[in-house]
Amino acid sequence: MSDVHRTIDAVWKLESARIIGGLARLVHDVGLAEELAQDALVAALEQWPAAGVPDNPGAWLTTVARRRAVDHIRRSRTVPLPLTEPSAPEQDDVLRLIFVCCHPVLPAAARIALTLRLVAGLSNAEIARAFLLDEPRVTRRIAAAKQTLADEGAGFTRPDAEALAGRLSSVLEVLYLVFNEGYAATAGDDLIRGDLCREALRLGRMLAELVPAEPEVHGLVALMELQTSRSAARIGPAGELVQLQDQNRGRWDPLLIRRGFAALLRARETGKPPGPYVLQAAIAVCHAQAPTAAETDWPRIAKLYDALAQLQPSPVIRLNRAVAVGMAYGPEFGLTEADALLADPALRDYHLLPGVRGDLLARLGRPAEARREFERALTLTRNGPEQQFLQRRATEMTALLATAPPSEPAADPHSPAAPDPATAPSSPGSGALPPGSPPAGAGDGGSADGVDGPAGRVGTVDPAATLGVVAGAFLGRADLDVATVRSYRQTVTRLRRALGDSLPLGLLTAETVATVFATAWGSAAPKTWNRHRATLRSFGAWCGRSDLATGLARRAEVVSPVAPLPAADLATLFGDGRQALRERTLWCLLHESSAAVTAVLALDVEGLDLDDRRARVGGRWVAWRSGTARLLPELIAGRTSGPLFLTDRRPAPGAPGDRCPHTGRGRLSYERAEYLFKRATGHTLRQLRPTDR
């Protein structure tokens, strides 16, 4: 990159939000506004290297982009040309831009990508790098987000006072997600990705000036400033994670701590009740104020987590509360709180739950259990330094165990001579299921449940053998076909993740198994539950522990075919003038033709035989009746070729073909059609098919 290019890049990062915001106010479409601003950027890239960087580069870009916007409005005449230059303050443009980028119609990942691109001025490549995604995926995500905003008519207005709180929380969530992705990188070798933290902080500080009366904004800024103040101390010399209590507090950044305090004071000065971010910032302040870890005011932190859990009953907050309680009142109290979370499905793959339990168990002098928890946590995180930390803790426990007598009860003593399941071959042909039987459905029938027949047994397994070893041997049997192993593996992997590979089989109880099942599949379909149950029974029989499945009741399977919608409702729906013509035609056609959704969406205008009320698509006929026939001419509206059902908006330049030659619009996608129907009726498109098909 040349110097000029770097300067252009820098100017863009500093100015793009204001430029795009200003344009969006003119054209009422952020996607289009961004394209126009990009045009100006391209002009700069062409002109500045030769003509030199202008005196006021930001103003130059704004002027060029605005000129393009006015040209565009003249050409399209879709938006009335403003007679006078709109004179709303520029800051309001940026605020509106933030609100639109974090619009609730967008999924969280799209909000994040769009905010980083439009407000923070990051390129798709930079966003992809920051989130360890490939660039085309980010490009698609952003294009889809712009499309959704245009389709939804999200416009470019500031939410009114009533909607503000809800919309603001969506914005804060996006900023905090970006921050956390940077601060606690979920994957990769860097523990902290500073660029993301910096962007989130910058956007947060910016937002705090735009809506100064909102305490939660200041709370979030305070929280981010205080957490960032610790980032240098959080990484050890070898890149390893240093826990809060072991950090060198002298390396905490006093400037950021002071800024964090100041932001929290601003939140308090608004006089409004504290929200979740303010409370979390207050907790961070407790840490920042403690000169040493031992002087931390844990009872106060536990109280703040109490208040937080009242506002946000999330299991992660309850886990944090367990940590605080453990510190304030003793590890046994913390462990009680943490154990209560074991049955929470939301935490089943969350590495911090076993991490916290391991720590509490270690403090209670139960190193064998602690080691198991650390090893379990290890398998649940993808972050390199965190893995190293957990490995270190597990090794410490191993060292403790080597010097101390075993604290765990000896496993079943009467079978010391049992063969090691890792090496004991199971007799060929003695599989739990007959070879070739379908794996998924097999366990559902009554007969296949009878796996504990003598043929399926390998004998009693050494109870001191660990779950990991036994499970590995179970899956490694030579007599199972690939599909069965795949199906079995799902169940067994869940068990291993939930309980840890190093758990001796002798300590595995039916009760524990039942808890794991309830957490993992308690709310799953009965068929799924029964499949996993069948696997577990098979596993129990194989390793001589048929008792393991005693806590698992078989569930009745109810077959629920797609229920068609009542005809009266459909008649109302097809005649509902509030629904768009395209939607009504599509729905009516799907109902009358009974054709597959993909086939109907694949229809082209030139392929329609309006007189015979049919069209050929993919070698099959799609035929309709009077309802569709009434709607079709209006939908076609003079078009002679191209997709029958079109998107609302033109695709991005360079998007793949299959467009309408008249309007340049693309073909309506299945996902979009499904979404629109679901939003309008709460049902799925398949339910449009009549029963007597």
Next chain:
Amino acid sequence: MRFLMMQKPTDTAPDQKLFAEMAAFVEELTAAGVLLATGGLEPGGVLMSSLGDEITVTDGPFAEAKEAAAGFALIEVGSREEAIELARRFRKIVGDGESTIQQVFG
């Protein structure tokens, strides 16, 4: 990345217009979330020097006052170019003179 921008003193006394423009600029940078801290510095100050075990304290003003800093701004941006771009805008406001930009490590 953090950068420390420091400007050297000038002979011309600041007028009302400069004060107003500077205040607006500082506000804008704060609102943009890039300015962490800023301030003016007294001329001269105290010079501390150590030689062996001996530490000497000398009060200003000093002859090389022109080389000292008269004010600073600590900013947090994504690249050196962004820092330069901000400094460019700062220099346009304050007129003739010199600034330095140095990245802050750690």
